[in-house]
Amino acid sequence: MKNKLSIPKNQLKDIIDLALSEDSGKGDITSELLIPAGQQAKADFTAKADGVLAGIDIVGLIFARVDPAIEFKIHLEDGTQLKSGDIIASVTGNARSILKTERLALNFLQRLSGIATQTKQYIDLVKDLPVIILDTRKTTPGLRLLEKYAVRMGGGQNHRRNLSDGILIKDNHLAALRARGMTLEQIVARAKSRAPKKFKVEVETASLKEVEEAVSAGADIIMFDNMGPSQICRALQKIPAGIKTEASGSITLENVRAIAETGVDYISIGALTHSPKALDISLEFRS
Amino acid sequence: MKNKLSIPKNQLKDIIDLALSEDSGKGDITSELLIPAGQQAKADFTAKADGVLAGIDIVGLIFARVDPAIEFKIHLEDGTQLKSGDIIASVTGNARSILKTERLALNFLQRLSGIATQTKQYIDLVKDLPVIILDTRKTTPGLRLLEKYAVRMGGGQNHRRNLSDGILIKDNHLAALRARGMTLEQIVARAKSRAPKKFKVEVETASLKEVEEAVSAGADIIMFDNMGPSQICRALQKIPAGIKTEASGSITLENVRAIAETGVDYISIGALTHSPKALDISLEFRS
């Protein structure tokens, strides 16, 4: 299913190990001093705010990596709309193991659920319109696949996963080639002629004139960079049916509705991943 | 110098490689189609908003990792208060290399500068008071040392780097031991008696009664978890000179001043790293 997390096992193991290593240092001295080595405990992951859940499977993998004897039971699936107070998952096993894993598990879970929650807020504002909300490549280094998964959990879709995933001619490509005397129209035309058939050619534009050149050159997708609703409105009048359009840059919860109402096909939002707000989730020992 | 980035070279190399790998896939097909392999370019990192710079050295390391022939020139040091429009650094070299590195470099730089900027906002609100602003372990998995470095650039200080870095008895330690019939006072006393001399014992408290027990047991540092200014005010009256105090939980730009005015020694703020807001910085080719 397209909404499932598909991330190479090794890569996930690498990031978990890196995170465990940076959190553990020479060991959890507090627990070692206080908690008997054999003590057992039960604890629950509980939502402390409303939001959308993402990352609970990762949490299971982290516990398994730290202590395979721990029993991890998921009560709510990723993508669930959480109410404050909902119990998401439970963990049973060695108390020292749970304590050692607690912070790391929450760091993943709160971050990914925060991204899903924020994505959902954008989706809710435009859900009666045919627009699609996309993420960008502005992700946390090392966590891209997880963060793009969280965007999907919130109802968004993913833009290019990486640089080999599509042709997107951006401002600096244009600058480099204009320095060689080429027009935007010539640049796009060259990309069209050279690109393998299966690749769509997308080009970033910043003015009505560039939009017209992109249309002439046969661009498959035209991105409007940092244009407001009224400029996008006029740009769309220059673009024949069949060419897809994307708004990007400076999109906020305040203006996403007005931009979507222009009829643009996609809106891509860097803030989904570059400025997330963690969702408050706790892990608490049960007595 | 304490404010310098000290991160093991291998660890930094690992995270850079991981990030480069997840962004490159099978190669940057856009540049390969359009940009001649030998084309040279110059580009500037420019602030698009006011804030505090952090991470520009990392950017240099990333370019060096991708293409050692690239010349990278830093104009402004980490910790600089940026004005929108300031040119931070310049890069000269192979155009394809610059384009391939652009997004990753900005992802690091915008995120770390965002953390430094937000930290500075908290610092500015309490700068006439003797309180110290701390970060927490609520960092992005894999980026902890970098994010804690960004907090320092913004004027904050670092709490425990990892679990071996200090003794902090938190709610779940207390829950595990109370289940065995111990009081908070007994738990702290045990930690004091068992801990090596060089370690301070810090304990999380959630009520005036727990504060009194912590004092009786000889805690070195007492953390107030999710207490408001008036509750902290009363708690401080129970605590003799010589014991340090820390407020934690639900700290915001709106309440940090009132909390600092109680006279608490430290305020630790998870949002510095778990809910950052990227600082807008661009990389633009110069014509």
Place this chain on the structure above:
Amino acid sequence: MKNKLSIPKNQLKDIIDLALSEDSGKGDITSELLIPAGQQAKADFTAKADGVLAGIDIVGLIFARVDPAIEFKIHLEDGTQLKSGDIIASVTGNARSILKTERLALNFLQRLSGIATQTKQYIDLVKDLPVIILDTRKTTPGLRLLEKYAVRMGGGQNHRRNLSDGILIKDNHLAALRARGMTLEQIVARAKSRAPKKFKVEVETASLKEVEEAVSAGADIIMFDNMGPSQICRALQKIPAGIKTEASGSITLENVRAIAETGVDYISIGALTHSPKALDISLEFRS
């Protein structure tokens, strides 16, 4: 010159006579009682508020009609931007004649200047955009040519002067023909085929589907009836270059800018003439 008042002399005389007759009744008994028949006077028309002047030539015609011996001197031309306090014109002659004409002269002048002033307010809000502001047929019975002239003085342009002035297929035409089984597309196509070459065919539409039918049928001008900016924005994307567009219905000073920003060619505003606000102008005897 297109901005000059061109109204058949007889027609103007008729409306002036009608107005004089309804104001005079059996004579101005106040003046006849008090003012000596031969007394001379001088009086000034003075602006009591800021606005745009329209109708001062009419005022001259009215005085001439009442008493050809009166000397009427115009200081400011129609179309002038008035400041409160500006002296617009002066009149010298028989005091009874001036008193008898005063109210009627002001009724024309205040009303027409009010229309010009309000038109200018709309114009000022969109003056950097290529849109044209039009009036409608929603004029005062008997004063249409004068009111349309006032709109021009305020910077607007005139829509159809009367029913023989162009082909505009409105909702009731459509209703009457749909009752006979015709589609909007068929109706417009019939108008196009039957109309003399020199006439453009304009059609009123209320949905995107009707817009598409109008385009298919070859309409020359498409009117959007009571559509908001975002609906207009989408409609414009369906319309090829060469077809003119007009927004109409529920236009206010609050929304005219957003509608103009969609790129529509014309905006027609009934309120210019159906809901004017008189401009405060006085006629005061000079001592």
Place this chain on the structure above:
Amino acid sequence: MKNKLSIPKNQLKDIIDLALSEDSGKGDITSELLIPAGQQAKADFTAKADGVLAGIDIVGLIFARVDPAIEFKIHLEDGTQLKSGDIIASVTGNARSILKTERLALNFLQRLSGIATQTKQYIDLVKDLPVIILDTRKTTPGLRLLEKYAVRMGGGQNHRRNLSDGILIKDNHLAALRARGMTLEQIVARAKSRAPKKFKVEVETASLKEVEEAVSAGADIIMFDNMGPSQICRALQKIPAGIKTEASGSITLENVRAIAETGVDYISIGALTHSPKALDISLEFRS
């Protein structure tokens, strides 16, 4: 009945013919091109906003003038408080005739109902006080009798219909006679002595001193020109019982209540007719 429209038949015919002529030009080319000459239609006049109805009888006269074969059926009488959605009247007959008459009928009906509606707003604000709301001679040239009728429909009363209808000594009469060395007191006294018994003498005043002179001279009615509530309050203290008083000038919905509370007998409001706001009423073909 005093509230009925009494307007000489010829005069009404004249204004209808003038308006028909200015709207028809050389004929309704749209209808002639599209609508079969013999097609029948039914249509309803429907309120699109709340307000007070005025002018529906005129509408009947207009249809009768254009096409005596049209059947016109009135459902709601003039003076009715309309709710948006109310069906006011229905018309059945030749479709071309209805289309040709539509705009003119609505121009009368919306304008007169707008005047009645606005008058009612003033009335509602003072209805518990014994004050009477009056119109002025600031009417549309040619439409005075109709507009004064609309004021009555809204609950107002009519001031002088024309210059022979009463003696009102205004600022310019005073100016003309002061130039001859007369005082306000002498001017009013002269009017009193010369006027036929049946005429009341009203005089406009602008200061407490003028009020006192008017009282001394025996004025029957004293008008306060552009005075605020506190100045009117003091003026009324100078005026013995038996003399009527009238406030005039700069009356708005915001200040009419405070002015009425002073105990003044009449308030005359030019804006009722010089700055109306059309009431939204539609004519729609029934399918």
Place this chain on the structure above:
Amino acid sequence: MKNKLSIPKNQLKDIIDLALSEDSGKGDITSELLIPAGQQAKADFTAKADGVLAGIDIVGLIFARVDPAIEFKIHLEDGTQLKSGDIIASVTGNARSILKTERLALNFLQRLSGIATQTKQYIDLVKDLPVIILDTRKTTPGLRLLEKYAVRMGGGQNHRRNLSDGILIKDNHLAALRARGMTLEQIVARAKSRAPKKFKVEVETASLKEVEEAVSAGADIIMFDNMGPSQICRALQKIPAGIKTEASGSITLENVRAIAETGVDYISIGALTHSPKALDISLEFRS
């Protein structure tokens, strides 16, 4: 001079002695324990807020009463508009004497200056109008003459000093006599006929009908009890020149202007003395 304090010496001595006695009890034990009997000191009375000074002469009398050897030097006279920081008076002498007198001196000075200050606020709001602001008999028991003096310092005037000072027929007089079958008109007429010539007869009224009766009966002054501006406005129209009028009851800083604008002669305000706000003035030892 009318604005000077005229209060019988004995009466002033009595109130000072009473106040000294209630403050001293068996002696100032704090000073006796700590301050050497012969220690000298200097201290300044200083304004800590803006306001109007009243009572500084009383302060001199109090010091003289406690210790005739104390030197008291006045720098600013009663009635002075104080700015925060102004030094009002200085005192030099035995430290114990000054300390013992401090509180009592300030209690008089702050209270009387508070009354003067508040009176001035009312005066300032109506100073361009010919109205006179009066106090009432709603004073502190024992302090009436001092408080009425403070009202004069703030710019007010004094109403009746006591019950023998004028004839004021209030609601309860009316109630007692109406119970015997008399009308207001009869009651006032009786007072007029019986009262010595030098006394004006004032009567309290609560409706327009009572106002008319009071006029008929020949009242010299008519008080409007708890009437708003519009009711007063109408009442004044019933009252011929020569009768004075007074508004009383529920007067505040918010409505005093509107009431004064009606043209009433006097406004009496109980709050001047029944709800004062002390002016902040300190007495501080100079080092």
Place this chain on the structure above:
Amino acid sequence: MKNKLSIPKNQLKDIIDLALSEDSGKGDITSELLIPAGQQAKADFTAKADGVLAGIDIVGLIFARVDPAIEFKIHLEDGTQLKSGDIIASVTGNARSILKTERLALNFLQRLSGIATQTKQYIDLVKDLPVIILDTRKTTPGLRLLEKYAVRMGGGQNHRRNLSDGILIKDNHLAALRARGMTLEQIVARAKSRAPKKFKVEVETASLKEVEEAVSAGADIIMFDNMGPSQICRALQKIPAGIKTEASGSITLENVRAIAETGVDYISIGALTHSPKALDISLEFRS
């Protein structure tokens, strides 16, 4: 009972006589002119606003003093929470006697009930906290015992009644002794050593340093003069258990809650008695 009024009979008689004398002058000429000497009347004291009753017993004493034959019946006790409209007490007897006493009775009753009402407003804001609200010596000269009684009726407690009632070392004591080279610590120590055992020593402080000195010297009570909540919060941390604390100066309804939340033991408020607001109570003759 501690809440009862205990004031020496002679003292109360003195203040009543003084007040009667200043209100009567040479007699109540209005009543003497109009009201038959033998007329009887009944009247009720009625609350005209919500508040707390204080002083009704005094009212009884005043009537008894003026006319022992008057029957005075109390319906509601001091300390009752009044609703507007409540009948508090009734009086029956000679009409002239009642009229003569009316104003004085209300002056006492409105003032004392005003103080009780305002005290209750402070109490209500902190009633869930263990703080005690106190009055001060800032009372009306001559009325101290009555005003302190009213504070008790509102739920407050009384601070020192007079200078012999406790040891309170204030700013001027400190200034006088510092001028002799003593520190605050030495001054307090001297007071402690010299004071009789039964007296607590209270000292006013204005800085954290003075607080520390007061603690060292063994003060029993420490007053914080004009400190805000955050400064008090820090001061309380310097003060060991067993020493009482009091906040004083600039306390308002707006800040009393924040000050009480610091955990201070007492809050003393001068405004309770130096800036009262009379409670509206009437005396009305019954028909």
